[in-house]
Amino acid sequence: MGESKIIELDFKPFLLKNKIIYYSDSIFDVAGYTSVSFKAVKNKVPAPHFDCREEINYIIDLTQSLDEIWDNMNRNSHRNIKKAKESGVNIKFNQNYKEFYDMYLDHKEAKGHLKWYNMHILDEIKKYGTLVVAEYDDEIISGAVFLEDENNIIYWITASYRYSQNEDVKKLSGNATHLVQWEVIKYAKSKGLKEYNLGPCSYEGNVNKTLLRFKEGLGGKPCKHYTYKKDYNKLYKIIREIYHVIRSPSKIFNNKNLN
Numbered sequence: 001m002g003e004s005k006i007i008e009l010d011f012k013p014f015l016l017k018n019k020i021i022y023y024s025d026s027i028f029d030v031a032g033y034t035s036v037s038f039k040a041v042k043n044k045v046p047a048p049h050f051d052c053r054e055e056i057n058y059i060i061d062l063t064q065s066l067d068e069i070w071d072n073m074n075r076n077s078h079r080n081i082k083k084a085k086e087s088g089v090n091i092k093f094n095q096n097y098k099e100f101y102d103m104y105l106d107h108k109e110a111k112g113h114l115k116w117y118n119m120h121i122l123d124e125i126k127k128y129g130t131l132v133v134a135e136y137d138d139e140i141i142s143g144a145v146f147l148e149d150e151n152n153i154i155y156w157i158t159a160s161y162r163y164s165q166n167e168d169v170k171k172l173s174g175n176a177t178h179l180v181q182w183e184v185i186k187y188a189k190s191k192g193l194k195e196y197n198l199g200p201c202s203y204e205g206n207v208n209k210t211l212l213r214f215k216e217g218l219g220g221k222p223c224k225h226y227t228y229k230k231d232y233n234k235l236y237k238i239i240r241e242i243y244h245v246i247r248s249p250s251k252i253f254n255n256k257n258l259n
Helices: 066-072 075-086 097-110 121-128 167-190 209-217 234-247
Strands: 007-011 018-022 035-041 051-061 090-093 130-136 139-148 152-160 195-200 221-231
Touching: 007 121, 007 139, 066 167, 075 167, 090 167, 097 121, 097 130, 097 139, 097 152, 130 167, 139 167, 152 167, 167 195, 221 234
Parallel strands: 018 035, 152 195
Antiparallel strands: 007 018, 035 221, 051 195, 051 221, 090 130, 130 139, 139 152
16 A cells, blocks of 8 residues: 555445545555545556546645745635634634534535435544534534644535525635634644645536635645545446436546556
């Protein structure tokens, strides 16, 4: 598997067994799983029978000073962070799991995803993630979950009430989301981590411009990575592709076999 540190996650949605691996420098089969995905692979490698997708991830170099990282953010990020602080938003680490989970399901539903498809995620958040939530007036309004090893931190899961019908909550949750990012950068710096991976901003070549502005505004720099995926169960692959068609016909995983 190479000498690089990797982050491994096991999931069991609907009694299936899936594995996700980050930062591996080689691609390999795993026994006893329905599906395996390798994410944030830094170099393209031979991987027969695996699907491959090239992605641009947005990276913040944490070896910079906090002042340098702050200066690399744009004015909008600065303004939102300051407004969240001035509004009395509080940041909490590894608390309010149930409240975050409820917000996550509401967030998914507001985006047109199926709630039942995401029902398993609370156990995985507790097992693998660092949860950071933004609280206002005793209510959770934004939050995110991060994966980390001794060198890297990854922006994994996010949720907020930015789709709320309440305009004040909607606006404040956006500010709070920026504050969550600033606080997790400070947290990562305090632990001596070297790189913050904000993840990609596109899927199948379709760029999410709002997400791109957000990550670039935080100072994220584009860096080419690769995702490799293999389904060992044909029925599971069909079900997964049907789900993606229901959710969004343009988001079916693009199969590109590397032989």
